[in-house]
Amino acid sequence: MREKVIMTADEIRRALVRVAHEVAERNRGGQDLLFVGIRTRGVPIARRLASYISDFEGIEPPTGSLDIGLYRDDVTSGVNPVLRQTDIPGNVNGKRVVLVDDVLFTGRSLRAAMDAVMDFGRPAQIQLAVLVDRGHRELPVRADYVGKNIPTSRSEEVRVRLRETDGEDLVAILEQGAE
Amino acid sequence: MAVSRVVEERPAPSELLGTEPRRQHVLDLDDFSAAEIEQTLETADAMAEVLGRQIRKVPTLRGRTIVTLFYEPSTRTRASFEQAGKILSADVINLTSSESSSRKGESLVDTARTLEAMGADIIVLRHSMSGAPYLVARHTSISVINAGDGWHAHPTQALLDLHTIKQRFKRIQGLKVVIVGDILHSRVARSNVWGLRTMGADVTLCGPPTLLPTDVLEAFGKAPGGLAIETDLDTALDGADVVMALRIQHERQTAGLLPSVREYIRCYQVNEERMGRAKETALVMHPGPMNDGVEISHGLAHGARSLVESQVTNGVAVRMALLYMLASPGVES
CATH class of the missing domain: 3.40.50.1370 (Aspartate/ornithine carbamoyltransferase)
Incomplete structure (x- = not known):
């Protein structure tokens, strides 16, 4: 199996810095902002966005993490599901919640994540930031901030690796059968 | 410019998935x-x-x-x-x-x-x-x-006991856990022996000889954690991290397995004084329902060393x- 590199570490950094600027611009410099990273890889991306905003705005928005396991409707897999800690700091009421994920694909995870956030209260807005939008939506969901649009075929696999979880920063497409 | 490299075929790692095959039943x-x-x-x-x-x-x-x-x-x-x-x-x-x-x-x-x-x-x-x-x-x-x-x-009682222990001690491995009472008739003790030893705790079973299973060492086989039997409570409690008291059913006395409840209290009640033998940080548990003042003293069951409420x-x-x-x-x- 071959892996085609789509974004290098530098490209990921530049894309996320730009997204952080866009988020700050749309949200009055980051006031009332709450980043919520969707587990697993949305969490470190959310932390990076918050830290970039703190670099150029001087305030670091709070960051939470969300496991959407309790809200999913996906098919059963062959292993026991494991639920990890969800941690939403403070109160979401009146906040501008920015959900953060690594890849936007069918939109189903996002639907689950929005349901989960609504269970914590009534945010003023929910926005969505993703590192990669690969298309093939099955629900009416769109991202407000996109690191990179990557046209893919449905059978291809987009793999995101991050320093915090995988030891390196990389976005790649796995090409089936290109051996 | 497309950079390509060959990788081995493996599923995308995800911390959201377990590693164990999907379970259908929880029997023990x-x-x-x-x-x-x-x-x-x-x-x-x-x-x-x-x-x-x-x-x-x-x-x-x-x-x-x-x-x-x-x-x-x-x-x-x-x-x-x-x-x-x-x-x-x-x-x-x-x-x-x-x-x-x-x-x-x-x-x-x-x-x-x-x-x-x-x-x-x-x-x-x-x-x-x-x-x-x-x-x-x-x-x-x-x-x-x-x-x-x-x-x-x-098994669900044993899992909640393991959870309670892990929550307090941040680990299970290496702890000395003493289970005291009517081991012979206790499903809680049996499931706890499996769970605790799998997680690497050393288990000591303690009670009157009439209420201890005789074949326990063979029955439970090998596991990372040790297993011992002790009829003297003070010896059993020596260096213990966790003490679990089991309910004593009054029917055991009519069946002739216990001389009297008073005798049981004298020899096997887990109380503040006896806990002096255990570690300073030792905590007590009870699966409920409790005979307050029989297998466990009232003060201990409701005091600072008790995990009974966390268990629930x-x-x-x-x-x-x-x-x-x-x-x-x-x-x-």
Whole structure:
């Protein structure tokens, strides 16, 4: 199996810095902002966005993490599901919640994540930031901030690796059968 | 410019998936690996977050039906399964033997098949006969959770005990756990021996010789944690981290297994004075219901060293974790 590199570490950094600027611009410099990273890889991306905003705005928005396991409707897999800690700091009421994920694909995870956030209260807005939008939506969901649009075929696999979880920063497409 | 490199074929790593094959039943802890226990406790930890919310309800098990079928009385186990199921949005039906057709002579397997035909997804079964849940698991295709069968097993109690210990000590491995009382008739002790030793704790079973199983060392076989038998409580408590007192049933006295309750208290009651033999940081547990002042002193049971209340609170989270494992729609691989 071959892996085609789509974004290098530098490209990921530049894309996320730009997204952080866009988020700050749309949200009055980051006031009332709450980043919520969707587990697993949305969490470190959310932390990076918050830290970039703190670099150029001087305030670091709070960051939470969300496991959407309790809200999913996906098919059963062959292993026991494991639920990890969800941690939403403070109160979401009146906040501008920015959900953060690594890849936007069918939109189903996002639907689950929005349901989960609504269970914590009534945010003023929910926005969505993703590192990669690969298309093939099955629900009416769109991202407000996109690191990179990557046209893919449905059978291809987009793999995101991050320093915090995988030891390196990389976005790649796995090409089936290109051996 | 496309950079290509060859990688080995392997599934995308995800911390959201377990590593253990999907489980259908929870009958005892003898078929749980350390990894599976670890993952169950981690899921229970995440469930505790839901219990701390203002609105304690998530949609996870919408449209699933859980039946609690209890042929023996119970407060905490039945109530905590019902609570766990309802917080996860499952429909929960509670049946007790006095209300079920067993009164009219229907067999356990026929009752279970009827519930299966009605679309129940999980049966939570308590029965006075050891092995009853295995019978139901073999003769139906429904998921079975053993909520206590005779003298045999009580795996959900043992898991909540493990969870409570892990919460306080941040580990289970290497701890010395002493289980005191009527070991012979205790399903709680048996399941705890499996779970604790799998997780690497050293277990000492202590009680009057008439209430200790004789073949225990062979019966439990090899595990990472050690297993010892001791009839003298002071010796058993030496250096203990956790002391579990078991309920003494008064019927044991009529059966001639105990000289008298007073004698039992003198030799085997876990109290403040005796806890002096254990480590300074040692804590006490009791699966309930307690005979306050018999197997455990009143002061100890309700004092700062008692984990009894945490055990009850953790019972709901652990049972939510098990229901989630057995009946959730699952995650994409």
